[in-house]
Amino acid sequence: MVDQSKGGASRKRRPDLDTVYSINTDGSRNVIHPADVRGRWQVLKSLVFPLLIMIYALMPWIRMGNHPLIHVDLQGRAAYLFGLTFTNQDFYLMFFVLTGIGFGLFVVTAVWGRIFCGYICPQTVFMEGVFRKLERFIEGPRIARIRRNLGPMTANKVMRKILKHVLTLAGSSLIAHIFLSYFLPVRELLHAVWEDPGNHMSAFGWTTFWTLILYFDYSWFREQTCIVICPYGRLQSTLIDEDTIIIGYDEQRGEPRHKGTSEGGDCVDCFRCVEVCPTGIDIRNGLQLECVGCANCIDACDEIMTKIGKPMGLVRYDSQRSFRGEARKRLLRPRFFIYAFMGLLGLTVAVLSIGSRESFHANALRARGMPYVIEGERIRNLVTLHIQNKNDHPNTYLIKMSGQAISDLDVIIPQSALRLDGLSDGQAPVFLYLGREDFEGPFPIHITVTDSLSGRSIQLEVTFRGP
Ligand code: SF4
Numbered sequence: 001m002v003d004q005s006k007g008g009a010s011r012k013r014r015p016d017l018d019t020v021y022s023i024n025t026d027g028s029r030n031v032i033h034p035a036d037v038r039g040r041w042q043v044l045k046s047l048v049f050p051l052l053i054m055i056y057a058l059m060p061w062i063r064m065g066n067h068p069l070i071h072v073d074l075q076g077r078a079a080y081l082f083g084l085t086f087t088n089q090d091f092y093l094m095f096f097v098l099t100g101i102g103f104g105l106f107v108v109t110a111v112w113g114r115i116f117c118g119y120i121c122p123q124t125v126f127m128e129g130v131f132r133k134l135e136r137f138i139e140g141p142r143i144a145r146i147r148r149n150l151g152p153m154t155a156n157k158v159m160r161k162i163l164k165h166v167l168t169l170a171g172s173s174l175i176a177h178i179f180l181s182y183f184l185p186v187r188e189l190l191h192a193v194w195e196d197p198g199n200h201m202s203a204f205g206w207t208t209f210w211t212l213i214l215y216f217d218y219s220w221f222r223e224q225t226c227i228v229i230c231p232y233g234r235l236q237s238t239l240i241d242e243d244t245i246i247i248g249y250d251e252q253r254g255e256p257r258h259k260g261t262s263e264g265g266d267c268v269d270c271f272r273c274v275e276v277c278p279t280g281i282d283i284r285n286g287l288q289l290e291c292v293g294c295a296n297c298i299d300a301c302d303e304i305m306t307k308i309g310k311p312m313g314l315v316r317y318d319s320q321r322s323f324r325g326e327a328r329k330r331l332l333r334p335r336f337f338i339y340a341f342m343g344l345l346g347l348t349v350a351v352l353s354i355g356s357r358e359s360f361h362a363n364a365l366r367a368r369g370m371p372y373v374i375e376g377e378r379i380r381n382l383v384t385l386h387i388q389n390k391n392d393h394p395n396t397y398l399i400k401m402s403g404q405a406i407s408d409l410d411v412i413i414p415q416s417a418l419r420l421d422g423l424s425d426g427q428a429p430v431f432l433y434l435g436r437e438d439f440e441g442p443f444p445i446h447i448t449v450t451d452s453l454s455g456r457s458i459q460l461e462v463t464f465r466g467p
């Protein structure tokens with residue numbers, strides 16, 4: 001491995017447990033050039049990555065009801081998820097949904113370690129499935145890339161670098177547009193891009209911003225996102241235990257390492273597992289925070305073992321307990337059940353809350369600092385109803401008193417049927433009058449708001465006040 005921090009000066013440096021290999025001791029960047037690798041886990045990734053990219057890109061195109069499968073309408077303060085409509089009033093539900101998903105991820109991590117990082121995370125999917133491939137295609141395999149980077153600036157080198165960066169920028173822009181299509185309906189987005197960019201400056205600004213962020217990430221920052229920024233990467237060490245399936249090196253079988261002799265363990269110290277690692281670590285040093293679970297080192301070592309006629313699996317998926325030679329404990333252990341219980345609890349509450357959600361929201365407010373007004377011999381209370389239509393189609397809401405506490409109470413509802421557009425809200429005043437001699441103290445009033453389509457009602461209680 002070569003330290004390239006000093007403009008081409010090279011000196012040997014090995015990955016260790018005390019330093020981050022992708023950062024030099026002087027704080028500069030040690031660019032990692034992972035080698036190509038073939039094997040069964042690469043085959044799996046070559047199937048999973050395109051499939052996931054297709055799902056990310058197509059989701060905003062697929063419609064359920066009148067809206068895309070997933071769409072967040074920031075301007076309209078609404079979100080559409082798999083045929084359901086959520087308004088800002090339903091925002092609390094996100095807490096339960098995120099709790100469910102979060103603990104679901106904890107369960108997966110407790111059982112299979114960083115499988116999400118290696119196969120599903122968009123950072124990995126686009127980095128390894130698109131941009132790393134692009135780089136290899138333009139700049140060649142690892143050794144060619146390293147030599148060219150350390151070599152003089154030639155026309156060939158400049159052309160390759162320009163081509164790589166132009167394509168990386170174009171790819172970043174495409175991903176930024178895919179990202180934006182979750183917030184702007186696809187037709188509007190296409191119209192904004194092709195026909196009327198001048199009238200969509202905020203969309204243009206956001207896309208440019210994300211294009212630059214993604215370009216910075218995929219062209220330079222790369223594995224540092226996983227090592228330095230990603231909170232899940234930092235959290236995972238607290239989620240796993242000795243029975244979690246991780247990627248590890250079988251020390252008992254591999255040690256003592258040796259080169260070219262028939263004595264010692266199975267590890268021939270070829271460094272192939274280190275060369276293919278996208279974060280530059282040596283898996284033989286044990287489980288490390290920088291390991292993103294990509295399985296490159298498994299395939300690399302299996303290839304070597306096959307060549308030297310030894311069984312595959314010196315580097316493999318297994319539990320730390322098994323690597324120590326102890327009997328494997330059950331996969332279903334207390335932390336699995338605790339995380340699963342918390343996840344299911346969150347999702348159950350979310351599902352029940354979504355199921356029992358009203359299709360509209362109503363509340364009653366009175367003018368602040370003016371609980372009542374004296375008009376001659378009468379007391380007047382003014383209550384303003386706020387009604388929000390959570391459907392994406394127009395609807396009418398019927399307002400009426402429900403049960404009258406005092407027979408002499410005069411109720412005037414100027415708008416007893418309030419028509420609201422889809423996902424909009426409106427107000428309706430309710431005037432309440434009572435003779436001064438009839439007022440014996442504050443008493444409750446009930447007003448019912450009914451959805452004319454579904455027939456569902458919300459009953460509101462306000463207090464009639466007087467002197
Ligand atoms: S140690 Fe192996 S699994 Fe972990 S990041 Fe490196 S190559 Fe991938």
Ligand code: SF4
Pocket residue numbers: 249254266267268269270271272273274284300301302304314315
């Ligand atoms: S690839 Fe396998 S044999 Fe080669 S150094 Fe890594 S663990 Fe040892």
